[in-house]
Amino acid sequence: MNLKGQKVLVTGAGGFIGSHLVEALLEVDCWVRAFVHYNSASSWGWLDDFTPELLREIEVIAGDIRDPHGVESAVKDCKVIFHLAALIGIPYSYHSPDSYVDTNVKGALNILQSARKWNVEKTLITSTSEVYGTAVRVPIDEEHPFQAQSPYSATKIAADRLAESFYRSFELPVTIVRPFNTYGPRQSARAVIPTIITQLLSGSEKIHLGNLKATRDFNFVRDTVRGFLEIASSDKTVGQEINIASGVEISIGDLAHRLIAEINPKAQVVFEQERIRPEASEVERLLGCNRKIQALTGWKPEYDLVSGLRETIQWFREPDQLKNYKLGLYHV
Numbered sequence: 001m002n003l004k005g006q007k008v009l010v011t012g013a014g015g016f017i018g019s020h021l022v023e024a025l026l027e028v029d030c031w032v033r034a035f036v037h038y039n040s041a042s043s044w045g046w047l048d049d050f051t052p053e054l055l056r057e058i059e060v061i062a063g064d065i066r067d068p069h070g071v072e073s074a075v076k077d078c079k080v081i082f083h084l085a086a087l088i089g090i091p092y093s094y095h096s097p098d099s100y101v102d103t104n105v106k107g108a109l110n111i112l113q114s115a116r117k118w119n120v121e122k123t124l125i126t127s128t129s130e131v132y133g134t135a136v137r138v139p140i141d142e143e144h145p146f147q148a149q150s151p152y153s154a155t156k157i158a159a160d161r162l163a164e165s166f167y168r169s170f171e172l173p174v175t176i177v178r179p180f181n182t183y184g185p186r187q188s189a190r191a192v193i194p195t196i197i198t199q200l201l202s203g204s205e206k207i208h209l210g211n212l213k214a215t216r217d218f219n220f221v222r223d224t225v226r227g228f229l230e231i232a233s234s235d236k237t238v239g240q241e242i243n244i245a246s247g248v249e250i251s252i253g254d255l256a257h258r259l260i261a262e263i264n265p266k267a268q269v270v271f272e273q274e275r276i277r278p279e280a281s282e283v284e285r286l287l288g289c290n291r292k293i294q295a296l297t298g299w300k301p302e303y304d305l306v307s308g309l310r311e312t313i314q315w316f317r318e319p320d321q322l323k324n325y326k327l328g329l330y331h332v
Contacts, residue, residue, distance in 0.1 A: 001122060003233055004029045007077055011035040011065060011111065012084035012126075014045020016187045017179075017221060021082060022047070024225045026057055035074045035085065038062040046186050065107035068114070075114035080232055081123040083111045086156070089190045090130070090277065093152035100155045108159035112166045112174070120173075124232055125163040127178040127241070128156050129217065129286050138249075139289035142178070142241045149281045160241070167239045176241040177231055180288040184221030184308065185315035189325050193218070193309070196256050197316050198325045200263040207260065207267050210275025212253030217245050217288045220308030223301045230297040237296050245288025246301045258305075262313060 008025055012018040013034030025032050036044045044060055063070035065085040075081065087093070087103045108125060115123045132140050133147025148154035166172040183193040192209070199207050227244035231237045250258075253269070260267045276282070293299045303311075315321065 001080070001233055001235065003080070003229065005031065006079045007031045007033065008080040008082065009033045009035060009074055009078040010082045010084065011074075011107075012086065013060075014043070014047050015084065016046070016184075017182055017224060018084045019046035019186060020184070020221050020225045021084070021228055022058065023054075024229060026054065028229065032057070033059045033061060033074060033078060035061050035063060035065070037085070038064055065110060066102050068110045071107075071110040072114045072117065075111070075118050075120065078118070079121045081111060081115055081120055082126075082228060082232070083108065083124060084126045086126065088128070088152065090150045090152045093150050093155075094278070094281075097151035100151050104152075104155035105158045105162070108162055112162060112172065115174070116166065116170055116172050122232055122238065123163075123172065123174045124177050124228060125159060125174060127160050127176050128153070129178060129180040129243070129245070129288060130283060131157045131160065131178070132286070134283050135285040135287060138285065138287040139245070139247060140243070140287060141289040142243060142292055149283055150277070173238045175231055175237045175239070177228060178241060178243050179224050179227070180217040180219055180243065180245040180286060182219050182221050182224045184312050187221070192216075192252060192255070193259075193312065194316070194325070196259045197263070197313060198322060200259060200267055201316055201322060205264065205267045206270045207256060208270050208272040208275070209252065209256060210272060211277070211282060212256070212269065212271070213251055213284070214282065215249040215251050215285045215287065216255075217247070217249050217286050218255075218305055218308070219244060219246050219301065220303035220311070223303055226302070227293060227297075227299050230299045231293070234297045240292070240296065242293050242296065243288045243290055244293060244299075245290045246305075247288060247290050248305065249285070249287040250305065259309065259313075262309065
């Protein structure tokens with residue numbers, strides 16, 4: 001599929017990855033409908049930071065992914081759906097699992113039902129590497145077993161299987177896109193890289209972290225977004241589950257020391273028990289396999305961790321960026 005000129009819907013468009021995806025779709029001349037979460041402040045998330053010229057190129061719809069009627073209206077006339085709307089904070093899923101079921105499972109169902117009704121040509125359902133749990137084998141390919149090690153992970157597994165069922169039962173052209181840990185400008189402080197960077201840039205010499213031994217496969221947001229576009233453009237990806245992964249892992253401890261060396265070499269890591277997941281819930285190792293996406297689309301990461309982190313740090317150093325972050329607070 002040639003995306004140029006296509007009418008596309010992005011759910012979760014005001015979020016971290018969603019806002020970058022909207023920009024990338026505009027760059028390839030898509031007609032973009034951006035679905036953002038309705039709120040009384042009329043906030044569109046990171047879309048509020050777009051220039052007026054850029055916003056004029058987008059149709060913004062505020063609604064709730066849990067509402068089938070609003071979703072159905074948003075999907076109408078679109079040829080491609082990028083479904084990113086979700087609750088993603090793992091610690092908060094321990095506290096409020098019901099809301100994760102409502103948003104992540106029912107939200108995906110609403111998208112699938114609407115895509116079926118309006119004969120959408122391609123629907124991309126966003127998964128997460130958390131569905132794999134701690135690696136049983138590495139690198140983690142798409143055949144790796146699923147392990148629901150948090151309520152968040154369980155709801156994303158359920159959403160993925162719903163997507164599979166609509167492909168098998170109704171021949172809905174759907175693809176499950178599974179990014180590993182994405183980072184970059186605009187990411188919330190609930191993620192580890194912004195947590196470390198904002199503490200360092202605030203002048204703190206004590207960087208509060210939890211599990212330092214766990215490893216993750218980090219991907220710069222522009223690589224992740226390009227993966228979405230290439231998966232959507234390929235005719236070989238329908239009915240598939242596809243990782244977006246760098247194929248490189250680093251421990252949280254080593255990551256922290258890299259950032260400390262880059263920003264403030266005097267800083268030290270301080271362990272904080274509050275940031276530790278329940279023992280059986282902690283995902284100790286994530287290292288993704290990207291052979292499938294390379295075979296189906298030719299995608300390869302363009303950023304290594306050094307270049308991606310430097311661009312991320314540079315963004316956080318821009319005037320007024322830190323005002324969007326509640327420094328010193330553990331974000332769940």
